[in-house]
Amino acid sequence: MIRVLVVDDEPLIRAGIRAILTSAGDIEVVAEGGTGREAVELARSHAVDVVLLDIQMPVLDGLSALPELRRAAPAARPLILTTFGEPDNVLAALRRGGAGFLLKDSAPEELIRAVRAAASGGAYLSPSATRHVVDSLADLPDGRADEARERLSxxxxxxxxxLALLGxxxxNADAxxxxxxxxxxxxxYVxxxxxxxxxxxxxxxxxxARDAGLGG
Incomplete structure (x- = not known):
């Protein structure tokens, strides 16, 4: 059974996430919180596999909580779940140790798939979030593009x-x-x-792939 901590400052959102994850059969929501500070404390006191963490919360936001969360519960895999899909947020979440990034308009089956991927040690980034990041980095110096093309050779x-479709x-299913x-x-292939x-x-x-001008 995959043990999950859900942290979001909106009780209705937490209830919806709990209902979706519980329906999977192999996932159990063992604790809930409403702030980044609670995320750190609950992750420390519960043996959780995955933490679903909102970005914008009081006391301590999700992005700021990530480094503390990783120190408090290094075995727990944090997944950022948010309505804010700006590239800077995505990249910041990944740099600070997030195991993935989903938007709140993701389909229920995508949420379940992401939790399973994180629990198994993988990383998950929703296709829409991937698109945000790729589009934000379209203009590159020539040297960087040349290096990317050499690697793709x-x-x-x-x-x-x-790879073009990843770009x-x-x-995987759509590709x-x-x-x-x-x-x-x-x-x-991936x-x-x-x-x-x-x-x-x-x-x-x-x-x-985008650096090299492949696809998209």
């Missing part, structure tokens, strides 16, 4: 096709439909792409 033609912010592949096959490009996650790969 390590990929085969099919891998480049998959558009597509999920599979576009390329007439199974989701599992796309996932295998793993090989990350290894060849020395990227930590699909977001870094998507940014590299």
């Amino acid at each position: 390590r990929l085969g033609p099919r891998e480049r096709e998959v 558009e912010g597509l999920s 599979g439909r576009r390329l007439h592949m199974s989701e599992a096959t796309v996932k295998a 793993s090989r792409i990350l290894a060849k490009l020395d990227c930590a996650n699909r977001v870094q790969a998507a940014l590299l």
Whole structure:
């Protein structure tokens, strides 16, 4: 069972998240809080696998709480859940140790998928958030673009096709439909792409694709 801490200053939002996650069958919401300070304290006192953390909260906002949260409960995986999808927030969340970033208008199944991914040690960034980040970094110095193109030369033609769709912010399932592949096959391609490009996650790969002018 995946143990989750939900932290949001709106009780109605917390109730909705609890209902969605409980419906999954393999996820249990073990604690709730309404501030970043509570997130740190509850994560320290409960053995949680994943923390769903809002950005804008009183006392201590989600982004400011992330470093403290990682120190207080290093085994817990923080997922940022917010209505604010600006690229600066996404990048700040990832830099400060977030395991992923979802917008509150994400589908319920995406929320469940993100929690499962984080609990298994992976990272999750919603396709819409990926698009925000990629679009914000479209204009690059020539040297950076040249370096990106050199790194992409390590990929085969099919891998480049998959990477181009990552650059558009597509999920594995959507990329599979576009390329007439199974989701599992796309996932295998993504793993090989990350290894060849020395990227930590699909977001870094998507940014590299945009740097090189591939797709999108």
